Amino acid sequence: EKAGYKHFMAKEIAEQPVVIADALKHYTTAEGTLRLPEGVDFTGVDRITMVACGTASYACHVAKYWFEQIAGLPAEIDVASEFRYREPPLSPASWALFVSQSGETADTLAALRYANGKVARVVSVVNVPTSSIARESDLALPILAGVEIGVASTKAFTCQLTVLALLALKAAHDRGRIDDVALAAHLDALRNLPGLMNHALSLSTPIAAIADDLAKAQDILFLGRGAMYPLALEGALKLKEISYIHAEGYASGELKHGPIALIDAAVPVIVMAPRDGLFDKTVSNMQEVMARHGKVLLISDAHGVAEAGAGAWKTLTLPDMPPVFAPILYAIPAQLLAYHTAIAKGTDVDQPRNLAKSVTVE
Ligand code: M6R
Numbered sequence: 629e630k631a632g633y634k635h636f637m638a639k640e641i642a643e644q645p646v647v648i649a650d651a652l653k654h655y656t657t658a659e660g661t662l663r664l665p666e667g668v669d670f671t672g673v674d675r676i677t678m679v680a681c682g683t684a685s686y687a688c689h690v691a692k693y694w695f696e697q698i699a700g701l702p703a704e705i706d707v708a709s710e711f712r713y714r715e716p717p718l719s720p721a722s723w724a725l726f727v728s729q730s731g732e733t734a735d736t737l738a739a740l741r742y743a744n745g746k747v748a749r750v751v752s753v754v755n756v757p758t759s760s761i762a763r764e765s766d767l768a769l770p771i772l773a774g775v776e777i778g779v780a781s782t783k784a785f786t787c788q789l790t791v792l793a794l795l796a797l798k799a800a801h802d803r804g805r806i807d808d809v810a811l812a813a814h815l816d817a818l819r820n821l822p823g824l825m826n827h828a829l830s831l832s833t834p835i836a837a838i839a840d841d842l843a844k845a846q847d848i849l850f851l852g853r854g855a856m857y858p859l860a861l862e863g864a865l866k867l868k869e870i871s872y873i874h875a876e877g878y879a880s881g882e883l884k885h886g887p888i889a890l891i892d893a894a895v896p897v898i899v900m901a902p903r904d905g906l907f908d909k910t911v912s913n914m915q916e917v918m919a920r921h922g923k924v925l926l927i928s929d930a931h932g933v934a935e936a937g938a939g940a941w942k943t944l945t946l947p948d949m950p951p952v953f954a955p956i957l958y959a960i961p962a963q964l965l966a967y968h969t970a971i972a973k974g975t976d977v978d979q980p981r982n983l984a985k986s987v988t989v990e
Contacts, residue, residue, distance in 0.1 A: 635977045637778035637870070641963050642829060644783050645822035648956070651772045651790050652818055660812030662798055667767045670802040673748065675702045675722040679711045679739045681987065683781040683865060684727040684788060687753075689858035690955045691792035698806070698814075698952070699799035708735035709990065711742070718746040726752045727792070729776055729784035730986040731759020738990070740764055753791050755784050769795075778978045779985050780870050782963045785862065786825075789956045793818060817950045821957065824947045828960035831944060832968075835961060838925060838942050839968030842896055843871065849887060849897045849922075850877040850962075851913060853906040855955045860900055863962035870970040870980045880913040891922040896941070898925045898965070900958050903932040904951030911936040927961050 633639035657663050676695055678688035688705045695703035706714070708726075712735060718724065724743035728736045731754040740761055744750050752765035755773050762768035771787035797814050800806045806814070842848060848867060850860035860877035867875040878887050880899070891897065897917045901910040907928075914924055914936065923941040926933060929948045937943040944961055970977045 635778065635967075637780055637782060637967055637977050640776055640778050640783045641960070641967065643774065644786050644960065645825040645829070647773045647783050647787055648790050648825065649822040651787050654772055655791065655794050656815050660815050661808070662794060662801070662811070662815075664794065664798055665767060665769070667749065668795065668798055670699070670701065670799040672721060673701065673723055673799070674719050675704065676725055676799075677704045677706070677716075677718060677722060677743070677747075678725045678727065679706050679708050679736065679743075680727040681708050681733050681736055683785050683862060684729060684736075686858045686862040686865070687785055687788035687792060688725070688727055689861070690789055690855050691796060693855040694793055694796035694952070695799060698796050699803055700805050701799050701803065708733065708739040712739040715742065718743060720746070720748060722747050723749045723751055726750070726761055726765065727754075727788055728752065728759070728761050729755045729773075729781055729788075731756040731761040732986050732988050733761070734988050734990045737761055737764070753788055755787070777985070779980055779983050780866055780966065780977070786956050786959050789959070790818065790821075793953060793956070817953055820949065821953065824949055824957050825960055827947045828957055831961060832964055834944065835964040836968040836971070838944075839965055840972050842873070842965065842969045843972035845873060845894065845896050847890060847895055848873055848875040849890070849895060850875065850900065851880045851883065851897060851910065852877070852900040853880045853910045854904065855952075856900045856902070856958065859955050859958050859962060862959065863898060863900065863965065866962055866966035867969060869983065870966055870977050871973050871975060872981075873969065873973075880910045883913050883916065888916060888920065891917055891920040893921040893923065896923045896925060899927065900962070901926065901928050901932060901936075902946070902949075902951045902954040902958065903929050903935075904954070907932060914940075927958065
């Protein structure tokens with residue numbers, strides 16, 4: 629049941645520190661090593677192709693940055709409905725990885741069946757270990773999020789990201805990109821996440837105040853760079869799915885290739901920018917928005933807000949963390965913004981119109 633929360637979505641957002649800690653406990657040791665099933669060995673793997681739908685596809689999109697940047701492993705992503713009919717050539721030395729909360733999404737299952745027999749290993753990252761996708765994989769890794777009821781995926785997304793981060797670290801270690809010490813340091817950073825997520829959850833009240841204004845908008849843009857780009861996509865999906873406000877996520881650098889034409893004083897622009905190596909570039913895109921009177925909400929850490937928050941419509945300050953895993957933390961304000969905007973609009977948060985929790989037809 630809802631355990632005192634008004635909606636399943638609120639309960640599931642709040643559960644994230646606990647379920648992430650559980651997943652980390654399951655897949656790592658206290659000594660700072662990984663505890664993944666034996667079959668998770670990236671030696672000789674030449675590429676990873678990740679396929680999913682919706683929010684799960686954005687988890688893959690974040691993981692693409694991790695596999696490439698931490699492990700130096702070429703990584704491809706696609707949405708399952710395109711992948712299955714595109715019929716891409718797959719390397720026999722590659723892995724195909726399918727991510728699905730339900731494990732029953734029709735397009736993802738069909739994509740898995742296409743890859744079966746063409747790659748070295750079919751791996752899935754699922755929440756339901758008895759699901760079709762789990763059963764038809766060579767190896768299924770449960771994300772251990774617990775039952776997710778809200779149609780808008782929240783805790784499954786951050787648990788998917790956590791398991792994918794561990795896989796990328798395993799790949800980096802197997803490929804000699806990181807040693808034991810670096811691995812332990814990365815795992816330490818992940819272990820700090822639940823505490824940081826609690827901090828992010830404590831921003832619910834200021835986020836609700838911002839959402840009261842967002843609820844009046846007709847269009848909202850989300851911007852991010854690097855691994856925060858898929859978070860911009862996820863923030864926009866979450867918002868449109870439950871508040872019915874038109875929202876789009878863009879890579880910040882794409883702004884001047886079209887979407888900047890939309891900007892005026894009525895368009896809120898949500899910029900997700902931890903203070904990473906791309907921060908200055910994102911800030912300059914943000915300033916272009918402000919110069920056109922766009923209402924910027926900057927989500928960053930204290931340093932980032934101090935440096936670039938002047939002139940923004942609103943700011944939200946998240947705790948500091950190593951930027952590489954920041955997408956897991958920044959999911960929380962994205963979810964809370966969508967949730968509170970939907971509340972302000974009075975929509976059905978847990979069961980939005982036209983949507984099903986599990987899409988078992990294509
Ligand atoms: O069960 P799955 O993870 O395969 O579902 C994929 C999408 O249908 C799902 O993530 C959808 O986009 C959510 N409603 C987003 O919140």
